Amino acid sequence: MTDVENMKDLMNGAVPDAAAPVEHTPDRAAGYVLRSARFLCAEALEKIISPGDRVIDATMGNGHDTLKLCELVGNSGHVDAFDVQEQAVENTRALLTENGVLSRATLHLLGHQHMAEVVTAPVRAAVFNLGWLPGSDKSVTTRWDTTLPALQAALSLLEKLGVCIVCVYPGHAAGEEELKNIRSFLSALKPREFNVLEQAFINANAGSPVCFQIQKQ
Numbered sequence: 001m002t003d004v005e006n007m008k009d010l011m012n013g014a015v016p017d018a019a020a021p022v023e024h025t026p027d028r029a030a031g032y033v034l035r036s037a038r039f040l041c042a043e044a045l046e047k048i049i050s051p052g053d054r055v056i057d058a059t060m061g062n063g064h065d066t067l068k069l070c071e072l073v074g075n076s077g078h079v080d081a082f083d084v085q086e087q088a089v090e091n092t093r094a095l096l097t098e099n100g101v102l103s104r105a106t107l108h109l110l111g112h113q114h115m116a117e118v119v120t121a122p123v124r125a126a127v128f129n130l131g132w133l134p135g136s137d138k139s140v141t142t143r144w145d146t147t148l149p150a151l152q153a154a155l156s157l158l159e160k161l162g163v164c165i166v167c168v169y170p171g172h173a174a175g176e177e178e179l180k181n182i183r184s185f186l187s188a189l190k191p192r193e194f195n196v197l198e199q200a201f202i203n204a205n206a207g208s209p210v211c212f213q214i215q216k217q
Contacts, residue, residue, distance in 0.1 A: 037199040037211035041165045042068070044213060045125060048163050049073060053124035056157070057081040058112040058150055059142065063092030065127055070101040079105040080119050082112040112150035115157070122159035128166040130178055141174045144181045151185070155194070158216040166214070171207020179210055186212060193217055 035043075049055060051074030057066045060083035069079045083089055089109050096102040108118060112128075128151070130142040154164050170179040186196045194217060200210040 034201075036201065036209065038167055038209045040199055041167060041211045041213065044163065045069070045072065045127070045165065048125050049077075050124075052076040054078050054080075054119075054121055056115060056119060056123050056126040056154060058115065058126055058128045058154060059083065059130060060088045060092050060107065061129060062088065063095040065129055066092050066105060066107075067095055067099055067101065069125075069127065070096060070099075070104040073104060075104065077104065080108065080115070080123075081105055082108045082110055082115055084109070084111050111146055113146045113153065115150060116153040119157060121157075122162070123154075123157050124159060124162050126154035126158065126162075126164045128154070128164070130167060131169045131172075131175060141172070142178065143174055144178050147178055148181070148185065151182070155189075155214065155216070160216055162216050164214040166212045167209045168211070169207055169209055175207075182212065186214060189214070191217075 045068070049069070049072040051072075053073050054077060055069050055073060057069055057079055060066055060081045063081075066079060066081045069081075073079060081092060083092070086109060089107050092105075092107055093102065096105055096107075106118075108115075110118070128142075128147070130147065151164070151166065158164060166182060168179045168182060169175045183198070186194075186198075189196060195215045197213045198210065199213070201208060
């Protein structure tokens with residue numbers, strides 16, 4: 001078919017063979033699924049962290065993020081994890097012990113705003129999963145007045161091209177305040193010093209996570 005014939009067919013609504021639409025089989029469609037911001041951040045950590053790296057879990061919780069970080073840094077790396085609740089530290093210690101990786105972590109019963117007092121070496125990554133300890137008293141939650149100095153400390157500790165990941169849950173008053181203030185704080189960072197990416201479903205239910213990735217330049 002000549003170019004002129006092709007043009008006539010296009011003008012008449014026909015589609016040339018070379019531009020025939022690709023048939024989307026069920027298997028093909030299943031190959032790409034939009035995931036939550038939380039999932040995307042976890043996926044990013046797998047690309048960022050290598051064996052031997054030092055990283056921070058700023059919100060220990062029940063230890064699931066700490067465990068993932070311990071697996072990523074390997075025997076030659078180290079994780080410093082922080083929480084103000086003794087139950088969180090106990091739960092995390094039990095989980096790491098069960099999985100044989102407790103030696104890869106130091107668990108600090110300490111507010112994350114104090115992390116720079118005990119971590120002095122540069123880190124490859126820092127993770128904040130804000131909110132309350134799952135299954136515990138929801139009145140005990142992270143708050144902006146301590147999240148801000150913790151975030152400032154984490155950014156100061158990042159090595160070049162290191163990444164800080166922050167997941168915020170705006171479905172409660174403290175979370176709404178944190179989200180508003182975190183957006184404002186991160187928006188003011190100089191682009192020559194940090195790149196900042198925000199990820200969220202814009203049609204999600206209230207309380208769905210909003211996650212930020214901050215990479216040091």
